[in-house]
Amino acid sequence: MSAVASKTRWLNPLLAALLVAGAQTAALGYMIEGRASILRNGRDVLLKTVPVDPRDLLRGDYVILSYDISRIAPELFKGDVPAEAEEAQLYVRLEKQLDGFWTATEASFQPLPAAGDSVVLRSLPFSYYPSSPPTSVNVAYGIERFYVPEGEGRTLEEARNAQALSVNIRVDGSGKAQIREIAVNGSPVYEEPLY
Amino acid sequence: MYRARLERDFKSWIDKGLLQENTARAMLAEYDGRESTFRAGRVLLILAALLLSASILLLVAANWDALPRLARVAGIVALIWGFHFAAAWLVRNGRAAFAAAALVLGAAAFGGGIALVGQMYHLSGDAADAALLWFAGACVSALGFRSAAMATVAGGLAWFYFGTVLTEDGFSMVSDWRSWSVPALAVIVVLLVRFTEAGRTRHLAYLLFLSWLAWLYIDSPSLAFAGGLAAFGLVGFLAVTLPGSPLRPLALDAGSAPAFYSFSLALLGFTALQYEAVGLTTEVVTGACTLLVALLGIGLAGAQNGAVRYLGYVAFAGELLYLAFETLGSMLGTSGFFLISGLVVACIAWLVIRIEGHMARTRQTGASQ
Numbered sequence: 064m065s066a067v068a069s070k071t072r073w074l075n076p077l078l079a080a081l082l083v084a085g086a087q088t089a090a091l092g093y094m095i096e097g098r099a100s101i102l103r104n105g106r107d108v109l110l111k112t113v114p115v116d117p118r119d120l121l122r123g124d125y126v127i128l129s130y131d132i133s134r135i136a137p138e139l140f141k142g143d144v145p146a147e148a149e150e151a152q153l154y155v156r157l158e159k160q161l162d163g164f165w166t167a168t169e170a171s172f173q174p175l176p177a178a179g180d181s182v183v184l185r186s187l188p189f190s191y192y193p194s195s196p197p198t199s200v201n202v203a204y205g206i207e208r209f210y211v212p213e214g215e216g217r218t219l220e221e222a223r224n225a226q227a228l229s230v231n232i233r234v235d236g237s238g239k240a241q242i243r244e245i246a247v248n249g250s251p252v253y254e255e256p257l258y
Numbered sequence: 259m260y261r262a263r264l265e266r267d268f269k270s271w272i273d274k275g276l277l278q279e280n281t282a283r284a285m286l287a288e289y290d291g292r293e294s295t296f297r298a299g300r301v302l303l304i305l306a307a308l309l310l311s312a313s314i315l316l317l318v319a320a321n322w323d324a325l326p327r328l329a330r331v332a333g334i335v336a337l338i339w340g341f342h343f344a345a346a347w348l349v350r351n352g353r354a355a356f357a358a359a360a361l362v363l364g365a366a367a368f369g370g371g372i373a374l375v376g377q378m379y380h381l382s383g384d385a386a387d388a389a390l391l392w393f394a395g396a397c398v399s400a401l402g403f404r405s406a407a408m409a410t411v412a413g414g415l416a417w418f419y420f421g422t423v424l425t426e427d428g429f430s431m432v433s434d435w436r437s438w439s440v441p442a443l444a445v446i447v448v449l450l451v452r453f454t455e456a457g458r459t460r461h462l463a464y465l466l467f468l469s470w471l472a473w474l475y476i477d478s479p480s481l482a483f484a485g486g487l488a489a490f491g492l493v494g495f496l497a498v499t500l501p502g503s504p505l506r507p508l509a510l511d512a513g514s515a516p517a518f519y520s521f522s523l524a525l526l527g528f529t530a531l532q533y534e535a536v537g538l539t540t541e542v543v544t545g546a547c548t549l550l551v552a553l554l555g556i557g558l559a560g561a562q563n564g565a566v567r568y569l570g571y572v573a574f575a576g577e578l579l580y581l582a583f584e585t586l587g588s589m590l591g592t593s594g595f596f597l598i599s600g601l602v603v604a605c606i607a608w609l610v611i612r613i614e615g616h617m618a619r620t621r622q623t624g625a626s627q
Contacts, residue, residue: 079402
């Protein structure tokens with residue numbers, strides 16, 4: 064009679080449930096393993112952070128982290144720089160300094176080869192607008208947020224504003240970064256487990 | 259709404275002796291028996307599912323550290339499996355409404371899972387990708403269970419994705435593939451709607467497409483683009499409403515959507531053209547064209563199509579106000595403009611009344627023969 068009643072099932076509902084739940088679980092598992100593998104196998108890098116309580120509707124409270132290496136000075140650029148405005152990714156070479164922190168020594172819009180003890184970090188895609196003379200470029204690496212239990216963001220923010228916060232990340236071979244540990248005045252506050 | 263009006267009309271027809279009482283009762287019973295008819299219980303059930311979904315999502319967002327992370331992941335995966343198998347069991351037992359609610363909850367659990375992984379690994383700058391994955395999960399569920407409720411959820415998530423793209427990447431920093439992914443999602447939602455027979459959900463997709471066009475224009479305004487929108491909309495509207503057009507019967511068969519959305523597109527285009535217009539003369543000419551289009555819409559499709567009629571009224575009134583503000587430099591000029599428009603509209607009204615009267619008379623003579 065009605066349109067809906069004539070609608071036929073094309074899959075056994077149990078099979079559909081298996082398919083849907085399986086696919087969704089696989090997607091979550093893929094996401095988790097993609098991140099855990101960086102923590103497990105990545106290279107260690109220690110970064111210094113530079114100086115509200117923001118809240119993500121779905122992921123909860125977080126602290127915004129900004130790094131020395133979030134701002135790349137034009138002197139660091141090697142190789143070709145895009146001549147026109149385009150979506151670009153920046154590869155940034157990090158090298159360890161005497162104080163234990165890592166800093167950017169070279170940046171390029173083309174993949175950088177591995178060299179010595181350095182680590183190459185890849186930025187998230189961003190819109191690049193050329194200018195002359197070249198100016199500093201602000202980039203994000205996907206490690207700019209640290210989610211904390213509700214209401215615990217304040218202490219970390221105070222430490223961050225006092226420049227006492229350091230972030231230990233791990234970087235995998237493709238340049239993807241993952242936060243591993245947050246320390247205040249050198250002592251770890253949050254150490255991230257693999258899973 | 260429609261049910262109450264139907265009952266009222268039936269009552270007046272019965273009183274006038276035009277309709278037998280038992281026929282009217284049988285017609286109402288048939289209407290009430292339709293699957294898509296509003297049922298309070300079913301609506302409340304879906305509302306309950308949405309509230310429970312919000313509680314799952316907020317529980318994840320609270321990042322409650324009394325529960326170890328791995329336990330939270332296991333819990334959310336268990337919820338995904340539990341809700342989907344509960345839905346399968348309910349479908350097999352013929353309890354479609356409960357199954358739909360379980361599927362909505364399953365989709366919420368999947369969204370909670372995505373948020374949880376992002377929280378666990380402190381991901382940033384990936385909110386649009388996360389929304390896209392959530393949409394994909396909802397699509398798989400809508401396909402697998404052939405569920406109209408899940409097609410609606412997918413339509414809502416397509417909107418959520420569009421909103422996330424605009425807020426995350428910045429309004430004008432959206433990359434090309436991301437921008438094109440929005441109409442692609444609208445197409446997917448339309449296909450899902452056809453497959454699951456979700457009916458009204460298709461409006462979510464159509465409106466998403468229109469909003470995307472509006473955003474494209476605001477992002478990179480150009481005269482050609484504005485003119486293109488107006489021309490496409492107008493041609494489409496004329497094709498589906500002009501008497502004698504071969505497309506008209508098809509469009510009428512599809513309901514009020516073709517006329518309404520082509521009319522919306524035309525008005526969107528004319529709004530953009532109004533924005534492009536520089537100088538008083540061009541502004542007034544564009545404004546007059548917009549007013550004409552609004553009247554054209556009311557005249558061609560307003561009688562059968564309430565949505566077009568109201569949109570036409572709103573566009574007409576809005577455009578008049580805009581022109582009044584723009585030409586406010588000289589009150590005399592504004593007054594003259596309103597004088598002329600008033601006279602023109604009065605003439606049109608007179609014409610429309612004559613035509614409507616003529617049509618009513620021919621219908622009457624046709625019916626009495």
